[in-house]
């Protein structure tokens with residue numbers, strides 16, 4: 001037995017197995033922690049103790065199983081050991097995982113930084129109260145001053161960062177408080193650290209202006225430009241802008257442009273233009289959006305800090321400097337560096353265009369103090385004038401004056417949109433610690449205090465003006481469209497009203513028409529009855545026909561149509577009807593003279609079957625051509641004496657009625673005007689359809705549209721209208737007149753006659769507005785000739 005194996009024993013209960021009947025003797029069973037040992041021991045003791053118990057057999061089986069499992073485990077463990085992470089994921093996936101992990105860490109850090117920065121800025125904005133901040137920077141005493149034994153008159157509070165005291169010659173102290181006070185030992189980094197939050201606002205779309213003000217030699221250029229080994233705000237600002245714009249790459253896209261100019265003796269000079277080129281005259285113009293622009297000013301796109309540095313250096317070299325007794329290289333102009341930032345939000349598409357002005361002003365020295373003359377004196381006068389204008393603007397802003405005199409100098413005019421109002425302004429007031437400059441220092445500090453007292457409104461983001469313009473245009477178009485829509489709607493409404501009114505009229509007209517139709521129907525009925533009676537009396541009337549023929553022949557000699565009887569005396573012409581009278585009971589008799597059948601006006605629709613002839617007036621074969629005719633038949637004259645007094649006058653517009661002659665009444669015969677007989681002859685001569693009597697107008701038209709053998713002859717003499725001789729031209733010359741002997745009386749006719757007219761249907765149509773009475777009618781003889 002293995003000595004190392006730990007053993008534990010337990011006594012089994014004695015008794016017989018209920019299933020097998022084997023008597024179980026109390027034995028001591030040993031449990032081994034090591035299954036191998038256990039099974040071996042069991043096998044070893046089994047033969048000694050006789051037949052193996054079932055429980056032991058089970059244990060043996062389980063032990064074997066455990067051994068097998070152990071073997072499997074061992075082999076699997078070996079396999080697992082052989083596997084490494086590379087074989088599962090692949091190197092690319094692992095690399096990606098590593099990169100993502102790093103990015104995650106970076107983003108987490110950025111997020112935390114941004115959150116804290118935003119909180120700080122938020123607090124700062126609240127503090128700012130109008131976005132004008134004033135920093136005071138005091139330079140150290142220079143070698144000359146130390147040599148002169150000048151002492152420092154500036155005391156700084158040990159605990160407070162924003163206060164300083166000026167010790168006057170009488171040991172009195174004057175305290176000044178600004179947003180931050182930089183001591184002589186403060187580095188450029190420290191200065192920029194405080195400046196950075198304002199500078200970066202330009203990336204958020206705010207206009208920013210930072211300017212350095214102070215006496216000559218107090219370190220304005222040092223603060224703004226700085227020496228190459230100790231760069232100032234300008235360079236650091238652009239560096240920061242590039243850095244920030246890169247950080248915001250995924251959200252914003254920025255474009256940076258740099259311009260550099262100086263205002264020297266109230267003239268603007270482009271400092272980035274090549275010195276070999278002639279200098280352009282630059283002027284400040286107000287753009288449509290109200291911003292100040294300098295057309296023609298160089299605007300260089302910059303992509304990196306090195307590029308910026310080169311630009312700044314070249315611009316600085318071009319700057320006007322001169323030597324004064326206060327500064328060896330004194331700036332004799334205001335130097336302005338303008339950074340234009342165009343931003344586009346890649347998420348919402350919002351565009352911004354903002355300016356950052358970094359201004360190094362010329363020294364605010366007193367002319368007497370620096371002892372200048374000549375050109376320097378002139379420069380100083382200009383400098384002082386513009387600085388005084390700046391002071392006025394600041395004062396006006398501080399007192400919230402209605403008028404801010406921005407245009408009093410080029411400097412203030414240029415900075416108009418970046419001074420006060422809705423932009424962020426930072427002023428560095430530069431002072432000298434020297435007791436020799438005490439007066440100037442106090443002046444500068446007072447000016448700075450005034451600037452700090454300005455309470456401007458909240459800063460406002462500057463949207464890209466081109467975008468604004470686009471939106472404005474869209475808004476205007478929308479307004480215009482709205483107006484048009486309103487107009488159209490009004491038009492539609494008025495049209496609807498008119499339509500409704502017309503519909504109403506239409507309905508009432510329809511009702512009237514219905515009434516008239518019913519009246520007409522009534523009248524027709526009555527007339528049919530009358531006509532039936534008239535036809536019944538026809539045989540008696542037939543005998544009168546022969547006498548009527550004679551009368552008709554006599555009437556042809558009548559030159560003038562008898563005037564119409566007074567309307568009261570005239571028999572009313574009955575309504576037009578398509579009623580066909582029944583055929584005459586009398587045998588049809590050939591005749592060549594009767595004129596009682598008229599081709600009616602209504603019968604203009606030739607070829608239709610509604611042709612009619614009066615039963616009383618048989619016509620020649622031509623007149624029997626199928627015609628549509630409307631007949632108006634005079635009723636039987638009343639037999640009463642009163643009725644007999646009525647004078648039956650022939651109708652002028654005979655074309656629309658077939659008149660039935662009254663027996664024994666000369667009035668009832670249709671008077672045939674000589675001109676009508678002329679038409680008949682003409683028509684016959686033309687080979688046209690022959691009819692007895694036609695409506696003169698209709699005859700005229702049929703002449704117009706019939707072939708004219710003597711067309712040219714006609715056109716040379718006069719118009720066809722002039723040939724008419726209808727009843728309307730009762731004043732026409734008589735037939736016996738010689739052609740050409742007739743003289744028109746009307747002046748218009750005279751004029752028309754003088755003019756040689758070319759005959760054409762078109763012309764005729766064009767002349768339709770000319771009153772026919774104004775046109776001469778030719779004598780029938782001439783007409784016949786022409787025909």
Ligand SMILES: Nc1ncnc2c1ncn2[C@@H]1O[C@H](COP(=O)(O)OP(=O)(O)OP(=O)(O)O)[C@@H](O)[C@H]1O
Pocket residue numbers: 138139140184214215216217218219220221222223327329330331332361362363364430
């Ligand atoms: N904070 C400072 N630390 C060290 N040196 C300084 C500091 N400020 C100014 N100087 C030094 O003072 C001198 C004058 O500075 P700077 O030319 O910048 O004055 P300025 O105000 O621009 O004068 P000007 O108005 O005549 O142009 C320079 O030599 C500059 O190096």
